[in-house]
Amino acid sequence: MPALLGISVVLFTVLALAPGDPFEELATNPNVPPEVRQNLRAKFGLDDPLPVRYARWFTSMLRGDWGFSFVSRVDVNTLILQRLPVTLVVLGSAQLLAIMIAVPIGTYSALRPYSLFDQLATTLAFIGFSLPTFFTGLLFILLFSIYLDWLPFIFRADIGAIGWRWYWEHLRQSIMPVAVLGLFQAAAMTRFMRAAVLDVIRLDYVNTARAKGLPEKTTLVKHVVRNALIPVVTLVALQIPNIFGGAIVTEQIFRVPGIGSLLISSILANDTPVVMAVTFVYSVLVVVSNLVADLLYGWLDPRISYR
């Protein structure tokens, strides 16, 4: 909580010091008399001193009122609720994709270190986490949309179709943003998974499991991978803020109407209440994902208990 409070003070001040106001466009439009803009500023309380504005924002936030967007003249929570599901779905599937790629590849590489497969996987992983998402995003668009013309590169949250077509269209348009985010995550995770498995596989209890005649599959899944996953879960949790950062960029490139693109457009429009709210949501998501990681530890490693 004190962290959130500090974040909010800093953010609010920075936003207030930044040049411009939400009614910028009115200023350069000769059709709009300057009084109109001054009226709007006064009406929305933008002319009050900074501490007064912060206090007003803070007290209404405590009451659960997130304020309203100057630009859309809509309550901020409506805006965020509209966009949060898309972000969660895209981020969730990206994360899922990353795990689905990283765990088997990492494990297999560790089982046969320095084999051709391992070399290849390592090379690809290095390329993967060296390339930033905005670059791979544009590369994917050029390749799959413009040259090959296979996939659409503009994401539409509501598709005017029903039944199977709806799922199909959603799948098609999600492939690129999810792949960009997922592959970036998978690259780092693969390396980590490989290292973790290598650490575990040399331990005595693995030899014991093999010696007592357990099938290789059981040894691997129950004894090796499960234990190796513990550090990986930490990594996933710690990387959540990173993914959000990448998601902001990716959402902008593919026009995904998530809270990341909302954040960018609100910053550009100097829409303070929305920026405050989105950052707040991000902080909450980060805290929640850390909590989930903690709970997962307990399940993966019964020695850790929360009492």
Place this chain on the structure above:
Amino acid sequence: MDERELRELTGRVKAGSLSRRRFVQTMLGLGLTAPMAAEMLATAGVARAETKWSFNPTKRGGGGLLKTLWWQAPTLLNPHFATGTKDQDASRIFYEPLGSYDPDGNLVPMLAAEVPSLQNGQVAKDGTSVTWRLKKNVVWHDGKPFTADDVIFNWEYVMDPATAATTQGSYRDIERIDTLDSHTVKIVFKKPTPFWAAPFCGTEMIIPKHLFQAYKGDKSREAPTNLKPVGTGPFRFVDFKPGDIVRGELNPSYHVPNRPFFDAIEMKGGGDAVSAARAVIQTGEYDYAWNIQVEDEALKRMEQGGKGRADIVASGNIEHIGLNTTDPWTEVDGERSSMKTAHPFLTDPAVRQALNLLVDRGSVQDQIYGRTGIATANFLNAPSRFVSTNTRWEFSVDRANAILDGAGWKRGGDGIRTKDGKKLRLVYQTSINPLRQKTQQVVKQACTKAGIDVELKSVTPSVYFSSDPANPDTYAHFYADIQMYTTTMTRPDPQRFMDQFTSWEIASKENKWALTNITRWRNAEYDRAWKAAETEMDPLKRAALFVKMNDLAIQHVVVIPVVFRPWVQVISLKLRDAVKSGWDSDFWALAYWSRHA
């Protein structure tokens, strides 16, 4: 160009020796607007041209989904709250004005049965009132009839300061609105108003009284219809996500028969202009993309063998260099560029003339802007060049040198000219934008050859175009000797546009730099002409007054026009009749758009 010559020209159009389009273009060259030119022709008795559509369907619908792309996303759907064209365009899918402007500036009736004019007696001779007859069979999307009450309500709604409408400027000259019958209104103005089409026309759309009357004033932002519009337009509301997407479906009871052609429309927002152009031209995912500010070379490359094309439409947007008449380097009463000072050397007409000759507009167009910026001297054109539609401007370092030599500016040892101890050193500011920085270089090179030292300065756009009174780097503060940016002329009437040179509009500390005269130029003759134009009812006499204002400003080199910035849209090759009007919303004729197989 005086009134007599203008009359002669309109006479030639009537006689058929001058084409209508050519006349409109010439007037644009004079700094007038197409709607004004159309008004002049109407007065001269030339029949209004009907907009022709290339496709006239015999039934509504059947066109499928129309997909359009705006790289700035609409954030609200109440036209009276619109903060930019994106919001106006999104609102225009559902709402309509009384009349729209076609690309040639003709007023086309939308919710009105006919366009008022002096000839049909609906515009009062003295300009104090205009009578609108409304179309009879129009219903709102919820089935309620559209009547005179709706028109009156819009004025009351906007004028309530607590509503915080952004459209007040168009309505504040109205004194009262009388209802003559259920479908006729008479708008009475406070004073003679030649531009009687400011309210309720173009981007000034009409919202329904029965759904908004409970939400006038303080409660305006609680109206559910702010997000779920119920209008009279060709499409009914389906869905809106602020900052993302607007969707509409065909309105089966639209008041124009057999329109619209498309069954549904989608306006997707966000992203950037380049990828928007790609989505139309290269992948064909979308049919139309708005305002593509992309370098011409990139556009041309995409167009090769593409599925779309760039559509370039003339506008009144001018990239120009303003010359400061006050001293930006001396502080008086807490402000620089104060009216109490005079610029040390830009007040010398010779220096101004020389600078005008040193802007190489040809190179700027050829090497920097391409099709998206046409060299011009026409922000304010000289009368002798009137009949020629070729814009005449001159680039000559030699002549500039000769003028400066003649005026007694001597070159010093460092090559910089000096006179009475004052050095010709300029600070030239603009916003950060690759095109503008290249233009700055072109001008600087020429100035150096003429013995003028130029220091280039560029400011982040979000600061430069901000209205923050505390920030000295905004364009309105003008704490530099010369500066360059684009002024947009979106309004169909030049009166408001031309007030940027009147003496009462000077931006200063007192008015928090909110007024429009940035160069701080003052001229009594100009002021008189402007005031006369405000109430002059004869369109030709009024046009002559504007031409005179233009001449005054060009003679005094208050600003140096560089290039016209036309509107650039990209359109699918299959889309028909999607004609943009420079004087109205992109969607002014949305009901008439169609697509061939």
